[in-house]
Amino acid sequence: QVQxxxxxxxxxxxxxxxxxxxxxxxxxxxxxxMTWIRQAPGKGLERLSHISNIGGRTYYAESVKGxxxxxxxxxxxxxxxxxxxxxxxxxxxYYCGSLRYGQIDYWGQGTLVTVSS
Amino acid sequence: xxxxxxxxxxxxxxxxxxxxxxxGTSSDVGAYNYVSWYQHHPGKAPKLIISxxxxxxxxxxxxxxxSKSGNTASLTISGLQAEDEGDYYCNSYTGDSTxxxxxxxxxxxxx
Numbered sequence: 085q086v087q088x089x090x091x092x093x094x095x096x097x098x099x100x101x102x103x104x105x106x107x108x109x110x111x112x113x114x115x116x117x118m119t120w121i122r123q124a125p126g127k128g129l130e131r132l133s134h135i136s137n138i139g140g141r142t143y144y145a146e147s148v149k150g151x152x153x154x155x156x157x158x159x160x161x162x163x164x165x166x167x168x169x170x171x172x173x174x175x176x177x178y179y180c181g182s183l184r185y186g187q188i189d190y191w192g193q194g195t196l197v198t199v200s201s
Numbered sequence: 202x203x204x205x206x207x208x209x210x211x212x213x214x215x216x217x218x219x220x221x222x223x224x225g226t227s228s229d230v231g232a233y234n235y236v237s238w239y240q241h242h243p244g245k246a247p248k249l250i251i252s253x254x255x256x257x258x259x260x261x262x263x264x265x266x267x268s269k270s271g272n273t274a275s276l277t278i279s280g281l282q283a284e285d286e287g288d289y290y291c292n293s294y295t296g297d298s299t300x301x302x303x304x305x306x307x308x309x310x311x312x
Contacts, residue, residue, distance in 0.1 A: 119301075128204075128306040129239075129247070129290050131299070143298050179246065186294030186301035187237040187253070191246040 086110035086190045088180050093195030100170050100199070106163040106180030106192055114138070114158040117183040120165045122176040123194075130176075133165065134183060148174075170199045205230065205291055205304035212310040218279040221307045223291035224272060229302055231272035235294035238267055238276045241306075242287045251276060278309070286311045 092104040106118070119134040133144045133154040142154055153166040163180050175198050181188035206224040213219040223230065223238075230236055238251040249258055251267035254274060264279045274293070278285055291304040 117300075129241075129292075129303045131301055131303060134300055143300060183300070184252075185233070185235040187235055187249070187292065188239070188247075188301075189249055189252065189258075191239075191248070193246045 088182070088190055088192035090178065090180055090192040090195040093178065093197045095198045095200065096170055097201050098171060098199055102167045102170065102197060104165040104167065104178055104195060104197075108161045108163065108182075111182070111190075113161040118156060118163045119181045119183050119188065120154060121179045121181060121188070123179070124173070124176040135163070167197065172199050175199045203302070205293060205302055207291060207304035207307045209305070210308045210310065212312055213281045214312045215281050215283065217281050218277060219281060219309065221276045221289055221309070223274040223276070223304045225293055225302070226272055229293040229295045230269065230274050233294045233296060234269070236267070236269060236274040237292050239290045239292070240287055241290060247290065281311050283311050285309060
């Protein structure tokens, strides 16, 4: 069955960096656009970034543009999100998901990023 | 792209039916039949319960149904059960570089 498993979250100081990974299985990863979504404590779902199936097209929300970088390795069935210059307001659970016409058919279980000194 | 508008909360008693609305614009909800609904329980991954306005993925209870009229999509849950309590989010395809837009979420309380 389809599985998306995020990893790489943790506690980081303001200004620090993290690299999140999302391992995909159970579907043809290279056929799908992919996305990162986050949920901050007490807040709703926020779209962060997405990437086309072969990686040529990317999008970033204004809140993370210039600080986060999305990438993928289709040979490894993996999606990544590099988080730089982290701020307290980036504290959230980060989810990866598979996209189909803007709809997220499959979600990972999430990885928690906590930005605190 | 502004967020889709959902009521902050709805409630109902076991066995009753409730409907959650999701209002967008003629550029998103009104333009495409690519509206989804997700159920989110705290600490768990969001779960797709309706896609393409009214399609129920395999394994999702037929108590969940979706519809759309103009710029407003709706999720109806019939025969409310305690396990339905949680947060519900809608989202729509936008057709531009942003690709998708979410609603702010609706907290469902089963009384």
